[in-house]
Amino acid sequence: MLKLRRVRTFAAVGALAVALGLLTGPSDPAAVAAPSSFTIVGGGYGHGVGMSQYGAHGMALRGAGAGRIISFYYGGAQARPATLPAFVRIGLLQAGHDPSAGGRLGRVLVKGVEVPGRGGSGRFSVSGVTPGGRTLRRTLSGHVTWSIKPESGGTSVFDPSRRRVFGPTRSGTGVVVRYETALPPARLSLPQTGQQLRWGRLDVHVVRDDHGVTRPRAVAVLPFNRYLRGLAEMPGSFANEALRAQAIAARSYAFVTTRIRGQHSGRGLWYGCDCAVYASVRDQLYGGYANEVGTYGRRWVTAVSGTGSWVVRWRGRTVQAFYSSSSGGYTSSNAQWGSAPLPWFPARVDPYDRGGGAHPNPNHTWTVRVSAASLGARLGVGTATAVREVKPKSWGYRVSTITVTGVKDGRRTSVTLTGTRFQTALRLKSTKFHVDP
Numbered sequence: 001m002l003k004l005r006r007v008r009t010f011a012a013v014g015a016l017a018v019a020l021g022l023l024t025g026p027s028d029p030a031a032v033a034a035p036s037s038f039t040i041v042g043g044g045y046g047h048g049v050g051m052s053q054y055g056a057h058g059m060a061l062r063g064a065g066a067g068r069i070i071s072f073y074y075g076g077a078q079a080r081p082a083t084l085p086a087f088v089r090i091g092l093l094q095a096g097h098d099p100s101a102g103g104r105l106g107r108v109l110v111k112g113v114e115v116p117g118r119g120g121s122g123r124f125s126v127s128g129v130t131p132g133g134r135t136l137r138r139t140l141s142g143h144v145t146w147s148i149k150p151e152s153g154g155t156s157v158f159d160p161s162r163r164r165v166f167g168p169t170r171s172g173t174g175v176v177v178r179y180e181t182a183l184p185p186a187r188l189s190l191p192q193t194g195q196q197l198r199w200g201r202l203d204v205h206v207v208r209d210d211h212g213v214t215r216p217r218a219v220a221v222l223p224f225n226r227y228l229r230g231l232a233e234m235p236g237s238f239a240n241e242a243l244r245a246q247a248i249a250a251r252s253y254a255f256v257t258t259r260i261r262g263q264h265s266g267r268g269l270w271y272g273c274d275c276a277v278y279a280s281v282r283d284q285l286y287g288g289y290a291n292e293v294g295t296y297g298r299r300w301v302t303a304v305s306g307t308g309s310w311v312v313r314w315r316g317r318t319v320q321a322f323y324s325s326s327s328g329g330y331t332s333s334n335a336q337w338g339s340a341p342l343p344w345f346p347a348r349v350d351p352y353d354r355g356g357g358a359h360p361n362p363n364h365t366w367t368v369r370v371s372a373a374s375l376g377a378r379l380g381v382g383t384a385t386a387v388r389e390v391k392p393k394s395w396g397y398r399v400s401t402i403t404v405t406g407v408k409d410g411r412r413t414s415v416t417l418t419g420t421r422f423q424t425a426l427r428l429k430s431t432k433f434h435v436d437p
Contacts, residue, residue, distance in 0.1 A: 077344050155205075384405070
């Protein structure tokens with residue numbers, strides 16, 4: 001799931017099916033009794049499967065411990081220890097996208113800075129294999145933005161004046177950036193993502209895209225719980241037991257996802273990440289070292305360390321513990337994604353989703369008003385005249401399909417689409433909504 005202004009939304013959704021209704025014949029638009037606007041009354045933020053983060057906070061304020069929170073949201077599951085992987089690979093930058101410049105990624109920018117209280121100047125090192133097969137290493141100065149770029153099929157490092165200071169490496173290989181083992185250790189700043197790394201290392205490798213262009217991608221390799229410490233999935237000001245429940249759920253999600261994908265998912269695909277998890281809400285939002293510092297950062301770190309290796313276990317099975325910011329008062333089964341319902345993702349009333357204390361849930365309920373003309377135009381049916389929804393109980397009363405009827409060029413027409421497609425078109429916070437009238 002995030003900071004108060006941002007919420008967790010996993011990218012996993014079902015296939016979208018859109019069926020356009022055929023014209024049913026001439027009609028006099030003036031004769032159609034239709035509203036001039038529609039009111040969309042909704043609840044929740046995100047898919048609603050698994051734990052509600054605001055609900056976890058609400059339960060904690062009412063005296064529930066992390067174990068009880070996990071049990072409530074995951075169908076009676078329990079928090080139990082597991083043997084964690086030694087490390088996890090996190091995809092920070094992929095070849096297909098440069099988050100700061102747009103377009104495809106052409107370089108990876110890095111800058112070393114000192115660790116507060118540890119002294120030093122932020123120096124760090126890069127290493128790689130030469131075309132002749134030798135492994136070379138070079139120390140780079142801190143407080144300088146270095147550019148790691150493909151060159152001659154391999155990888156080189158350039159200073160701000162574009163002078164090569166390292167490389168090129170052997171064709172098809174990249175460089176390893178080490179900052180934790182520097183003496184004294186450094187932090188590694190990534191200007192393109194705004195993240196800082198304090199633990200592990202950064203691997204920058206190259207891959208050839210579909211146009212034959214060699215491009216870099218960057219993967220952080222971190223000890224498993226150190227990765228969790230950098231997650232930006234729940235505000236550190238939430239109740240302690242909610243933070244502990246979040247740590248358990250996030251650890252369980254990462255544990256199972258790593259087991260399913262392996263550490264090198266998409267390694268041979270230019271648009272893949274060569275990682276176990278992405279650093280975005282496609283998996284879990286990884287904010288980096290900044291999420292460990294300060295009063296609230298330390299509270300989150302305490303929640304991670306205090307839950308050790310605990311994961312979500314349902315009758316001996318470790319659960320890929322999905323979660324979202326807010327259920328809107330009713331959680332949803334994973335059936336909304338087109339798969340058979342799983343017992344650890346029950347659809348049930350969630351009386352705790354309102355949050356509370358210093359953090360009342362602003363998205364427990366919400367309202368959007370849209371004109372009939374705007375609604376119809378966004379869906380290609382002219383001016384909307386009527387809406388009909390299908391909302392299965394197992395989906396937590398979220399909209400599975402919705403049919404919007406309208407009048408376009410003097411003729412009736414309609415469109416039927418998934419609730420997810422409608423949510424995207426109207427930029428709604430969830431598919432848990434009702435359109436009135």
